[in-house]
Amino acid sequence: MSDCIFCKIIEKKIPSKVVYEDEHSLVFEDINPQAPVHALVIPKKHIPTLLDITEEDNPLIAHLVKVANKIARDKGIAERGFRIVTNCNPESGQTVYHIHLHVLGGRAMHWPPG
Ligand code: AMP
Numbered sequence: 135m136s137d138c139i140f141c142k143i144i145e146k147k148i149p150s151k152v153v154y155e156d157e158h159s160l161v162f163e164d165i166n167p168q169a170p171v172h173a174l175v176i177p178k179k180h181i182p183t184l185l186d187i188t189e190e191d192n193p194l195i196a197h198l199v200k201v202a203n204k205i206a207r208d209k210g211i212a213e214r215g216f217r218i219v220t221n222c223n224p225e226s227g228q229t230v231y232h233i234h235l236h237v238l239g240g241r242a243m244h245w246p247p248g
């Protein structure tokens with residue numbers, strides 16, 4: 135999608151610190167990290183929100199979770215613990231309308247979230 139910042143990152147029209155890339159996903163460092171480890175796992179397919187995921191996306195979503203787990207292991211936070219967050223729509227705090235898994239870790243997380 136032409137006016138989507140994450141699509142532009144996928145197309146390398148906007149620079150990012152890429153952590154991992156494959157045919158269906160891209161992982162890059164969040165520009166405003168909220169924890170020592172804060173990476174964003176995104177599909178290369180433009181899907182605006184969680185609510186737009188369809189049945190045909192099931193393998194893609196499973197793949198994104200698998201990639202998030204790989205990132206947690208590679209970053210050394212898997213055993214300590216980490217958090218996967220996906221915001222959906224304004225009250226959740228979603229600001230970029232191309233789905234992404236925040237992978238957060240490297241510090242103790244709080245509950246309930248803010
Ligand atoms: P959300 O608010 O859940 O939609 O998350 C969007 C995330 O994207 C925020 O954590 C931002 O810091 C991050 N972000 C926005 N623009 C960029 C960018 N150009 N490069 C890396 N991360 C970004």
Ligand code: ZN
Pocket residue numbers: 135138139140141142179180181231232
């Ligand atoms: Zn997009």
